[in-house]
Amino acid sequence: MVIARMVAGAGSALAMLTLSGCGMLWSCTDTTAERGEAGVRVDIVDESGRPVGVTAEVSGWRREPHPQVPEEGDRIHFDIRFEGAGQGSEPAVDACAVDEKRVVLGCHTVYSLMDFGREGTYTGDEYFAVDRPEQVAEVLLIPNDQSEHDRRTCEDDMKDGGGAHPPDIPTPGEQL
Template identity: 35%
Template sequence: MSAFAAATLTGCFAPGGDEEREPGPAAKDVTVVRGDATYPLTAEITTWEVRPHPQVPDRGDAVHFSYRTTKKAPYLPETRVELAVCAVDSADIVLLCGTIAVYEEVGVPRTEDGDTWLGPSSDRDILSKTARVLLLPDQLLGDGHANDPKDHDGYKPPAVPTPGDRLRTR
């Protein structure tokens, strides 16, 4: 059996360009992108701190962070935007990632502030190594039908990084 056929049968190769996209460079503040399209939306981490989560303080440290989103146009091209946010160590190795969501609603101000938590982790001491909290610029919501050209544009978002992954940063 040829190497191509063996790779296809084992799922190591996906013909037709379905390979996993690498997320864009992470930063404290990002402009949201969806593939090659730039959204009229920026997001930034405004503050963060490592401390026990108030609901489960006995499970170790968590990261509490605040963020701000700013719409640069009267409306967003999607009704909801979801971004990955990651706590990383000093070498930009992912400790834990989560997501934040921005909703397009009538009457919602152009600039919104929010806060949430990452963790605690199953490794109760891992988040104490947090050196930075970073956002990834990529819209995480795909269209759900990547191979249906009549209904969708085929956008397939990158996967959310997992603990141990190294982020590209800017």
């Protein structure tokens, strides 16, 4: 009689755990969006490749020391413009300094909220360091939106992780 009650109780407990979402198996999958084509002017896209309605453009760049730390040598100083940002759409993009063969020398994520301008157009400038600034031939933008995405993966959080993620920031040596 006692064994029968234990078996019945265990079955009820397992059913409650399963119905409450606390089952042992979660269907968690991670996917990484394909990196879009880099350019000086890009239409920013979400993880599924759909445009978010914002364009980003590098309007100029130069090698020069950062005014707050000139002793650290030349950095890449570039001007950026976001068109269509605001009203709930505050994307971020990766800006990459590349050599003449489009090999990445360094990258930096730029958030449109950090730049200032009238509603719908944000302009600003950014500095970032690269190992060989004298080899920089161009600053390119990666069109994939990097803003405030939930970065939890299945490995981080089996229950709430997973889903589509933007591509990782390019690393030095990659070709765009």
